[in-house]
Amino acid sequence: MGDDDVDQDLLAFMRKALGLDPSETKAHPTTKVLESALYIFDNSIDVALDRDCVMQAAETIYNAMQKKAYGTSTWSEQELHPQEKNEDTLNFIFTMDVLNFSFWSGLEDEKRFSVDYGGKRYTGYWSLVALLRRALDEGIPITCPYFWVDPTICSDDLLAHVFRSATDEQIPLLQERIECLREAGEVLCERYDGRFSNCVKEANGSAAALVxxxxxxxxxxxxxHKFEGRRVNIYKRAQILAADIWACFNKKSYGHFTDIDSITMFADYRVPVILHALGCLLYSPPLEAHIKAKKLLDTGHPWEVQLRGTSIWCVELIRRQIQKMHPEAGNHINAILIDFYLYDTAKEMERNKEEMIPHHRTRSIWY
Incomplete structure (x- = not known):
């Protein structure tokens, strides 16, 4: 080999040692949720967007979020959310989001599924957080995967006790919740040494990889789901789990994700209501009539997929408009925080009895 020749073996060794070997480079993970949302929006015939209203809503939402100082700290300011920043809290969040679905009721507030805890009565999402805290206070290790998978100590009857209601209406989809807990426990115990923290570690600082x-x-x-001949990913609960970890740990420790902005809004039945109230979402007459009549809408139905996918794309357009008009917002405002604000606002409008279209009624484990 002459003086001017390159030692390719040595060069390859140096590249690998420095982490520059192309064969060792992993592609950035992607959830394909945003791509799915755009595909759904582009092919929707029953749910549309009013772009002028979307632009106006972006300014309204930005100003309101600034006024209320929306940020990751907002999560921990909720009195029922755990305040400690440790693995026990991480386990609590995982358990919570394994079970975080389908709380709507056709009954009046005083008759719907509720949980009494700490001298207060909770409904909806907060009833779930309250019942988990109640169980822990009673000495039931409800956040332990090894507990979930052992039917001798964690019987269906005991879990029914954990989910008990303060009213005659029981929690919706009780059996499905039990099945979700047991399946999640089996996966963690068999593949991750019974620790959800090992899943977070495997994601290596990527929210998308975790999802x-x-x-x-x-x-x-x-x-x-299938929509117009294509599989679409929505991943509401997987995404909100990553977001809850990020917000709870205030972007540090388990909550340090380098790509948190890859997470979209969380397509459920509440946020479309506020987007419709803002004039952003427009429904076809048949769909609007169906929703106003409070008729059930099957999971995976084209109407339901359009509602969820178009909501995701709507919030993405709102996010882009905010960053365009307010570049100083930078990474301070993302789809997660916009979703938190919209959800809280929808609940506030509901409490104030403000006139809004009802939420669509789909009973499923997905939201």
Whole structure:
């Protein structure tokens, strides 16, 4: 080999040592949720967007979020959310989001499924948080995967006790919740040494990787559907799990994700209501009549997929408009925080009895 020749073996060794070997470079993970949302929006005939209203809503939402100082700290300011920043809290969040679905009721507030805890009565999402805290206070290790998978100590009857209601209406989809807990426990115990923290560690600081891992490993997080001949990913609960970790740990420790902005809004039945009230979402007459009549809408129905997918794309357009008009917002405002604000606002309008279209009624484990 002459003086001017390159030692390719040495060069390859140096590249690998410095982490520059192209064969060692992993592609950035992607959830394909945003791509799915755009595909749904582009092919929707029953749900549309009013772009002028979307632009106006962006300014309204930005100003309101600034006034209320919306940020990751907002999560921990909720009195029922755990305040400690440790693995026990991480386990609490995982358990919570394994079970975080389908709380709507056709009954009046005083008759719907409720949980009494700490001298207060809670409904909806907060009833779930309250019942988990109640169980822990009673000495039931409800956030432990090894507990979920052992029917001798964690019987269906005991879980029914954990989910008990303060009213005659029981929690919706009780059996499905029990099945989700047991399946999640089996996966964690068999593949991750019974620790959800090992899933977070495997994601290696990527929120998207965590969402993909959850949807791949746990069928109860696999929120995938067929729409117009194509599989679409929505991943509401997997995404909100990543977001809850990010917000709870205030972007640090378990909550340090380098790609948190890859997470979209969380397509449920509440946020479309506020987007419709803002004039952003427009419904076809048949769909609007169906929703106003409070008729059930099957999971995976084209109307339901359009509602969820178009809501995701709507919030994405709002996010882009905010960053365009207010570049100083930078990474301070993303789809997660916009979703938190919209959800809280919808609940506030509901409490104030403000006139809004009803939420669509789909009973499923996906939201």
């Amino acid at each position: 993909v891992l959850l949807s791949d490993e746990f069928t109860c997080f696999r929120d995938e």
